Amino acid sequence: MTDLAVIACLAFDHRASAEELQRFKACIVQCPQVVRTMEVCGPFDLIVEGRCADMVEFNAGLDRLRTTLARLVSRIETSFVANVIERSSPRDETQALWIPCRGGRRRVPLARIDRIVAEGDYMRVHVGDWSGLLHQTLGHLAGQMLGAGFVQLHRSCLVRIAFIERLVHDGRRWTARLADGTAIPVAKSHTHDVLRIMGGESSNGGAGSAMAAPIGETPAAITENDLTLLQ
Structure with missing residues (x-):
């Protein structure tokens, strides 16, 4: 059962090549645990919404991604969705x-x-x-x-x-x-x-960050196996 919703905000390392970043984003989009991704401008470059069964599964997936994140990402902040509040929006054709x-x-x-x-x-x-x-x-x-x-x-x-x-x-x-x-x-x-x-708000300056990915010295080639997000 999938019942843990996660929002991850990523800022890319300026030293990472455009080709590697494009491959990284393409693989993220294809991950079955990823609900949606948004390319944004501002403190972060990519916002990812994902779902997994529990914290054990989340941490295991994060550990497998940690090396890749260190090469391509300068900062990552995660939040876990506790409650979704939506406006009442009539969708019928009478409006x-x-x-x-x-x-x-x-x-x-x-x-x-x-x-x-x-x-x-x-x-x-x-x-x-x-x-x-x-x-x-x-x-x-x-x-x-x-x-x-x-x-x-x-x-x-x-x-x-x-x-x-x-x-x-x-x-x-x-x-x-x-x-x-x-x-x-x-x-x-x-x-x-x-x-x-x-859904574009994010924290400033890393305050309240759930985790911070280190900056890699030199971007290296990535593989498909590195990018099995949250599974």
């Missing part, structure tokens, strides 16, 4: 907006909307390659959509969480890169909510 279009109004389920951007007194609703203008305030739409899989990036923009591909930090501010190639800055007032919803 929709009626958007004016030629000849009438078009019914668009919230799950199909990519983003909404304020344009004066109107909101431009983007649905794939199509967009329409809706005479509403962003505050009114936010009250309906923030509990249904959307996040507010700044005072003029709502985005469907699943439409965000990456969160990038340039040392001063966060930027959300969307699936259509658009880059939208995240306002400081909304940064906390964005990172919390996207």
